[in-house]
Amino acid sequence: MRLRVHTLLFWPHLVAGLLAGLIIGVMSFTGLALAFEHQILNAADRETQQVALPALGTPRLPMDELIARVRAARPEAQPSSVTEYPEPTRAVMVSTGRTGGVYVNPYTGEVWDWGAQGWRSVLHVMEDWHRWLGAQGDNRPLGKAVTGASNAIFLFLAVTGLYLWWPRKWTWRMLRPSIWFRRGLKGKARDWNWHNVTGFWLLPVLIVLTATGMVISYKGISDLVFTLAGETPPTAGGPPPGPPVHVPVPPPGSAPLPLEALFVQARQQLPVWENITLRLSGGKAEARKEGLAASTFAIREPGGWPLFAATQVFVDPYTAQVLRKDAFADLPTGNRARRWLRFLHTGEALGLPGQFIAALGCLGALFLVWTGFCLSWRRFFPSKRALASSSDHSGA
Structure with missing residues (x-):
């Protein structure tokens, strides 16, 4: 048999x-x-991502200014996400599609291609x-x-x-x-x-x-x-x-807050983080039309489990209020x-x-x-x- x-x-x-x-x-x-x-x-x-530390007390440029510098330097590219790191000598990364992107010096706004x-x-x-x-x-x-x-x-x-x-x-x-x-x-x-x-x-x-x-x-x-x-x-x-995140309807005439204000809120959600990524809308005009969509941040923390997991933080673009925070364990x-x-x-x-x-x-x-x-x-x-x-x- x-x-x-x-x-x-x-x-x-x-x-x-x-x-x-x-x-x-x-x-x-x-x-x-x-x-x-x-x-x-x-x-x-690794070396391409590094930036020189400026003089003591030099502030980082706001995230809105960094993205504006990218759009000015690469008008043909459409930023799709932006990622920042806690290390002061590491550039901000802006993705421009599935396989492209640039780095931005967070102190000077200089833009250069990925290495x-x-x-x-x-x-x-x-x-x-x-x-x-x-x-x-x-x-x-x-x-x-x-x-x-x-x-x-x-x-x-x-x-x-x-x-x-x-x-x-x-x-x-x-x-x-x-x-x-x-x-x-x-x-x-x-x-x-x-x-x-x-x-x-x-x-x-x-x-x-x-x-x-x-x-x-x-x-x-x-x-x-x-x-x-x-x-x-x-x-x-x-x-x-x-599940969808409900964004309260803002008062008439309200405008979305600067991205920097949203990043400030996101940075406060975890005591230690490895990187923070914000998914961007297609452009400024499009972003205004989609203003009732929550700004979605993916925050990775060192030593987190599972290793591939990130905490999703949904922020109201008009008030910077955290609408929901999903850790991996919170998912269905x-x-x-x-x-x-x-x-x-x-x-x-x-x-x-x-x-x-x-x-x-x-x-x-x-x-x-x-x-x-x-x-x-x-x-x-x-x-x-x-x-x-x-x-x-x-x-x-």
């Missing part, structure tokens, strides 16, 4: 690996390249290939569909691979070739050993990476996370922003679970050790793709020596 099930699973496992192996290899390679993206950029850009442009360009290409196979524009949904399907196939390969690996007898002699690398092997024996050992040790990591990837790729699976938690799934994909269960799944996929949920484990999983996946292709090649196109050996055994 077990032999029959083994055969029924072996061929779908082999065919699925051949069909999706190349895409899985691309996703694994790019995933490995992106594993330490933030650490790479922070290290490469590490070479690294940013390479990592941007890696992300494009990891998520959309390098597709651009209208072709991205197709690229996402292919990567999502390949990720699902990889999950199937991981689960069926466990059954195919399972020893017939649990003896050390039968188990050892499947759980540890052996020296001196060549050809098919070496590939089989590498394939099984890599799959055995990295199976939990690969299941986590592929299962969380399914949640990211398919809205229906993402919605299931919220449904299981007894919550209504969000309209858009990904974690929802939370489905929202928290969805965020955990997002950052488990990259390993960032567990910090640097988690990123290392995720990178190791990507490296192992490359080994599995390579050895799987080699084993398939030898099965369908055996060498003359292998054919001769097979003939001798059948004759005996």
Whole structure:
């Protein structure tokens, strides 16, 4: 019975690996390249972010003035968020879209581009290939569909691979070739050993990476996370922003307060903070039209848990009154679970050790793709020596 099930699973496992192996290899390679993206950029850009301390007593420019300097220096760019840090020698960062941004000297208003442009360009290409196979524009949904399907196939390969690996007898002699690398092997024996050992040790990591990837790729699976938690799934994909915040209607003729006044309020919400980010409206005129929307600050504190969490602070733009403050623990269960799944996929949920484990999983996946292709090649196109050996055994 077990032999029959083994055969029924072996061929779908082999065919699925051949069909999706190349895409899985691309996703694994790019995933490995992106594993330490933030650490790479922070290290490469550290000097670019630094500013000289001015004379004692020199005040920082108001946040409104800094953003005005950015708009004047980069009229083609549209600031989308602004982030400040507590260190007096660190520049304020203004993002201008998904991948662009500038730094601003908080004392002089000088504006300059982000550094590490070479690294940013390479990592941007890696992300494009990891998520959309390098597709651009209208072709991205197709690229996402292919990567999502390949990720699902990889999950199937991981689960069926466990059954195919399972020893017939649990003896050390039968188990050892499947759980540890052996020296001196060549050809098919070496590939089989590498394939099984890599799959055995990295199976939990690969299941986590592929299962969380399914949640990211398919809205229906993402919605299931919220449904299981007894919550209504969000309209858009990904974690929802939370329930709407009601901003009291201001008296007629009232104007929003300067951003600096809102930042003053945000800085007071946590005793120690690592950075504060404010999401911006598209422009001044647009901001006036959307004046009844709360100003949303994301405040990260050092040593906070989970490591990826930030406290969301909603401030009335007319009075600077805090309307609501959402710590991670305050979020609904489905929202928290969805965020955990997002950052488990990259390993960032567990910090640097988690990123290392995720990178190791990507490296192992490359080994599995390579050895799987080699084993398939030898099965369908055996060498003359292998054919001769097979003939001798059948004759005996």
